[in-house]
Amino acid sequence: MFIRLAQEYREFVKDLVMNLQALAIVLERRGYIASCYTCGTQLTSASFMVSLGDNHLIRFLVSDYGITWTEMQDDRELMKLEGAEAISQLEELANLVKYQIKSSESKAPNYDHSLLVG
Numbered sequence: 001m002f003i004r005l006a007q008e009y010r011e012f013v014k015d016l017v018m019n020l021q022a023l024a025i026v027l028e029r030r031g032y033i034a035s036c037y038t039c040g041t042q043l044t045s046a047s048f049m050v051s052l053g054d055n056h057l058i059r060f061l062v063s064d065y066g067i068t069w070t071e072m073q074d075d076r077e078l079m080k081l082e083g084a085e086a087i088s089q090l091e092e093l094a095n096l097v098k099y100q101i102k103s104s105e106s107k108a109p110n111y112d113h114s115l116l117v118g
Contacts, residue, residue, distance in 0.1 A: 009064070010044065010064070013043070013044060013062055013063070013064065014042075014043045014044070016046075016062050016067075016087075017036075017038055017043040017044075017045070017046040020036045020046050020048040020060065020062070020090075021036045021046070023036070023048070023090075023093075023094055023097070024036035024048060024050070026097055027050050027097060030097065032050050032051060032052065033050070033051040034048075034049065034050040034051070035047075035048070035049050035050075036048045036049075044063065044064060045061075045063035045064070046060075046061070046062050046063075047060075047061055048060040048062075050093075054073070055073055055074045056071075056072070056073045057071070057072045057073070058070070058093070059071075060086065066083065067082060067083055067086045067087060068080065068081070068086055069081040069082075069085070069086035069089045069090060071089075
């Protein structure tokens with residue numbers, strides 16, 4: 001049973017890494033500074049970062065060791081979430097990007113980070 005669960009988690013991490021890579025590409029196309037770095041080609045971990053302007057940064061880390069969302073502004077940590085809560089926050093960011101893409105393709109980035117905090 002545990003071997004099966006470990007394999008399922010590895011597949012989950014791989015899917016999450018691929019989605020982070022896609023999100024970074026979409027964010028870059030929307031005018032944000034975004035990146036997603038992975039170690040090797042097996043997609044077992046990733047570091048996703050996006051700058052939302054005004055010294056506002058989001059970092060999302062995923063690996064075999066866990067999943068973490070960290071949001072910082074002016075070099076101060078605003079929020080740090082782990083596990084399912086971190087993924088939920090990532091979904092919130094992705095939904096905001098989807099909404100912005102549908103609402104206007106030509107607008108400059110206008111991310112209301114107050115929707116994410118608290």
